[in-house]
Amino acid sequence: MKNQRLFLILSFLVVAFYVQADDLDDFIRAQMQKRRIPGLSLAIIQDGKILKAQSYGFIDKDGKVPVTTNTLFQAGSVSKSVAAMGALYLVEQNKLLLDENVNVKLKGWKVPDNEFTKDKKVTLRGLLSHTTGLTVHGFPGYAVGTKIPSVVQILDGAAPANTPPVRVDFIPGSRWRYSGGGYTVMQQLMVDVTGAGFPEFMKKTVLSPLGMKNSTYQQPLPPELAKTTATGHYNNRSLVEGRWHIYPEMAAAGLWTTPSDLARFAIGIQNAYAGKSGNVLSQSMTRQMLTDQKNRDGLGVFLQGDSTSLRFGHNGRDEGFDALLTASVNKGQGVVIMINANDNSHMMGRIVDFIADYYHWDGFPVKVKPTAVNVDAKALKAFEGRYELFNNRIVTFEAENQRLFTLEDGFVDEELVPVSATKFTSTDRNVSVIFNSDANGNVTGFTLQDDDQKYERKVPRIGPLADIHKTNADPDPSRTPKIMAALQAMVKGGKVLEEASGLTSGAKRDFAGGMREPETLKSLTFVHSENVSGRGIQRHESDVSEIVTYQLKSNQPDTYIIVHLTSDGLVTDCDLVEK
Numbered sequence: 001m002k003n004q005r006l007f008l009i010l011s012f013l014v015v016a017f018y019v020q021a022d023d024l025d026d027f028i029r030a031q032m033q034k035r036r037i038p039g040l041s042l043a044i045i046q047d048g049k050i051l052k053a054q055s056y057g058f059i060d061k062d063g064k065v066p067v068t069t070n071t072l073f074q075a076g077s078v079s080k081s082v083a084a085m086g087a088l089y090l091v092e093q094n095k096l097l098l099d100e101n102v103n104v105k106l107k108g109w110k111v112p113d114n115e116f117t118k119d120k121k122v123t124l125r126g127l128l129s130h131t132t133g134l135t136v137h138g139f140p141g142y143a144v145g146t147k148i149p150s151v152v153q154i155l156d157g158a159a160p161a162n163t164p165p166v167r168v169d170f171i172p173g174s175r176w177r178y179s180g181g182g183y184t185v186m187q188q189l190m191v192d193v194t195g196a197g198f199p200e201f202m203k204k205t206v207l208s209p210l211g212m213k214n215s216t217y218q219q220p221l222p223p224e225l226a227k228t229t230a231t232g233h234y235n236n237r238s239l240v241e242g243r244w245h246i247y248p249e250m251a252a253a254g255l256w257t258t259p260s261d262l263a264r265f266a267i268g269i270q271n272a273y274a275g276k277s278g279n280v281l282s283q284s285m286t287r288q289m290l291t292d293q294k295n296r297d298g299l300g301v302f303l304q305g306d307s308t309s310l311r312f313g314h315n316g317r318d319e320g321f322d323a324l325l326t327a328s329v330n331k332g333q334g335v336v337i338m339i340n341a342n343d344n345s346h347m348m349g350r351i352v353d354f355i356a357d358y359y360h361w362d363g364f365p366v367k368v369k370p371t372a373v374n375v376d377a378k379a380l381k382a383f384e385g386r387y388e389l390f391n392n393r394i395v396t397f398e399a400e401n402q403r404l405f406t407l408e409d410g411f412v413d414e415e416l417v418p419v420s421a422t423k424f425t426s427t428d429r430n431v432s433v434i435f436n437s438d439a440n441g442n443v444t445g446f447t448l449q450d451d452d453q454k455y456e457r458k459v460p461r462i463g464p465l466a467d468i469h470k471t472n473a474d475p476d477p478s479r480t481p482k483i484m485a486a487l488q489a490m491v492k493g494g495k496v497l498e499e500a501s502g503l504t505s506g507a508k509r510d511f512a513g514g515m516r517e518p519e520t521l522k523s524l525t526f527v528h529s530e531n532v533s534g535r536g537i538q539r540h541e542s543d544v545s546e547i548v549t550y551q552l553k554s555n556q557p558d559t560y561i562i563v564h565l566t567s568d569g570l571v572t573d574c575d576l577v578e579k
Helices: 002-035 078-092 124-129 151-156 180-194 198-207 259-273 283-289 347-358 377-382 477-492 494-499 505-510
Strands: 039-046 049-057 302-304 311-318 321-328 334-339 385-390 393-400 403-408 411-418 423-426 431-437 443-450 455-463 521-531 546-554 559-565 571-577
Touching: 002 039, 002 049, 002 347, 002 411, 039 259, 049 259, 078 124, 078 180, 078 198, 078 259, 078 283, 078 311, 078 321, 124 180, 151 180, 180 198, 259 283, 259 321, 259 334, 321 347, 334 347, 377 393, 385 443, 393 571, 455 521, 455 546, 477 494, 477 521, 477 546, 477 559, 477 571, 505 571
Parallel strands: none
Antiparallel strands: 039 049, 039 334, 302 311, 311 321, 321 334, 385 393, 385 455, 393 403, 403 411, 411 423, 423 431, 431 443, 443 455, 521 546, 546 559, 559 571
C-alpha cells in the first residue's frame, strides 16, 4: 500500500510537470505565432542544472525542417560575454592586466593616440565595460560570397570593411557607451598575446572546459557545421541572403551556439561565483566580472536586480538572429532564448517573465493588473502615431477597441489599457505612458513611467501614422528631389555617399557601408511633415528639426519612409515603416 501511494504521488508529480510544460509550450507557440517567428530554441536553468531544453518551429519560414535543440543560432552580442571569460582567463594567467594600457600588449595594431588619450589610456577593463571612449556600436557582418576584411582592416575602417574606423572620441573612463569596436580591439589583443587564432583559443580555454560542444567562433562556418544552422530572417521576416552573415568581429558578434551551451556558460559563472572547483575562472575573478563598473555593466555582462536578487546576462543581435541570456548570480536559475529572426518586440521578455512566474522565481517583477476606464474614441485616436522612445528607436501606437497597441515590425506587440483619460498601462509590464499636449491640444509626446525600475522620462512625438488616403499638400516640393538624391546615396554608401550633398556628416559617417533596405528608390510621394524642433530628437549626432513622411516606391511595396531633417534641411537619418 505504501509503494502504491508513493507511485501515485510520483505519477501526480510527473503529470503536473507535463501540464506545466504544455502550458509553457502553448504560451511560447502563441507568442511565436503572434510575432511570426519561424523558429525558437530555449534552455531553462533550475538548481544549477538545465531543467528544460526545447525547440519550436522551423529553421526557416518555409516550415519544412524543424529546429532541434542542437540547431546552431548566431548569438550576436552574447558573443561578448563568452569572449570576456576568455580575456579574464588571460588576466588570471598574468598574460593581460585589467588596468594596463592595451597598446603595451597589442602588436598587430595599436589604438591611435589623440587628445582624448593624453592622460587616460584604453584598458582591458574599459573594453569589457564599454567605458573606453571607442567608437562603432555594432557590426552588420558580411554577406556570404563577399570579400571579408581582416580584423586590422575593420579596426582602421579600411576596405573591404563596411564600418568606420574604431577610434577614441571621449576620455577613457569618463562615461559609458556601448562599443562593439572595443571588443574587436580586445579580440586583436587576445590573439596578439596568445599567438593563437581566436576560435582555437576560445575553444581550448572556454568552450571545451564548459562542455559547450556545439559552439564555435569559426567565421565562416565549415561546411559540416553550416548544415546544422537555422536561417536568419529580418524584422519583416524576409530571408537573409545566403542564410546568414559572416562576422570576422568574432569576439563582438561571431559566436555560433545553442541555448543549452549558453546555459552551460551561465552555470559555469554561477558555479565559479559559489567557489566550486573545475571552472574557467576563479571565484575572485568571477566576482570582479559581476561587479558594476559603470551603468550596471560588469566585465562582459550586464547586471540586474539588487544584492539579494542579482542577475547577469546579455542580449544579442546579428543579421537575422536575436538572443537573450539572463541568469541569477546565486540562486541557480536562468533562461536562454534564441530565435532566427530580428524581432523588436517584448516577446522574449514576456517569455522570460512567464517562465519566472511559472517556476516561482523571486527577484522578477510581479505584474499589477490595470483597471480600465472608458476613453473618448476621438481622444484615443489622437494618441496614435510614432514616438522616439530613445535615440534611433521608435515606438508606434495604434488605437483599437478602447485600447492602445504598440506595433513592432508591422506586427502587434504590447497592449496598453486606459487607466485615466491620458494614462495607459501595459498588460505585460508595470509600465505606463502619460500623454502630453501643447496649448493647442496637440499631442507632443508622453511621459514613460516604469514602476519596477523606479524612473520616468519624456518621450517626444515624431508624427502620426501614415495614411495615403489622407492627402496633404507638400509645403516644400522643391526639396523632394534633394531628399531623394540623399537617400539614394545612403543606400549606395561608399564614395557616392561621401561626395553627396544634402546629408549631415554623422549620416555620411554611419552609413558609409550603405543601407540594406530599400535596395531601390524609385519615387517619393509626400504624405506628412511635422515640426519637431525643440522636442529633443537627435539622430547621428544632429538635432532633428522636421520629420517628413513619404510613400516609397521601391522594391518593397506598401512601405513608407520617415526622413529626419536638421534645421538647415540636411538629411540625418531615415526609417522604413509600414503604416
